[in-house]
Amino acid sequence: MYDAAYELFTTKGINNTAIDDIVKKAGVAKGTFYLYFKDKYDIFDKIILKKSSVVIKEAMAETEKNKDEFNDFIEAIIFFINYLIEYFKNNKMLLKLIHKNLSWGIYRKAVYDIDTNEEMKRLVDIFMENMNSGDYDIEDSGKTLFIILELTSSICYSGIIFEEPDNIDNMKPVLFKSIRKILTK
Incomplete structure (x- = not known):
């Protein structure tokens, strides 16, 4: 998820990246994202x-x-x-x-x-x-x-x-x- 989020944040920007984009790119379910992060700003930090x-x-x-x-x-x-x-x-x-x-x-x-x-x-x-x-x-x-x-x-x-x-x-x-x-x- 880190790699997917990093790539999206650097290409689209944090404001134009949704959690759905991150999980889709990472190939995981949205629930998996929330096991590790509270929101996109948490993974960004x-x-x-x-x-x-x-x-x-x-x-x-x-x-x-x-x-x-x-x-x-x-x-x-x-x-x-x-x-x-x-x-x-x-x-x-x-x-x-x-x-x-x-x-x-x-x-x-x-x-x-x-x-x-x-x-x-x-x-x-x-x-x-x-x-x-x-x-x-x-x-x-x-x-x-x-x-x-x-x-x-x-x-x-x-x-x-x-x-x-x-x-x-x-x-x-x-x-x-x-x-x-x-x-x-």
Whole structure:
């Protein structure tokens, strides 16, 4: 059902996709859908979390693999964000689907949900640990993470999908400079 819903959401959009479309494409009965999901927004949220966690997991693994190249936490964050951008450049349909839900959805689910994907929780924990070792308090750390993810998501969407105000490769240096300013005390 996930694959069927994902394909329909990316081709038709969530508003133009009905539960009947999902079950027909998946080859299951409507009752089966309701065993697992309360409505199409429930499966949409789960797809967002599932797809986002794959991207986050890959970005975290690459960042970890290259950690000896970074002078500090800020450069690790820039590397991580760059990985996300490059991933979305190659996966525009996924970007169209999750861009409005990447930032707060990831943070909220990682911090507050009991059944959270471990990658999401780990990302938030690493970020919070590094932020809290500086002059930020716990509340500011969470808000800062939200701002960075929201900024990245918006810039990715505008720069990759619409190339506005410029293409993403020309936007990256400005984005990275802004993230450095946000994280610099």
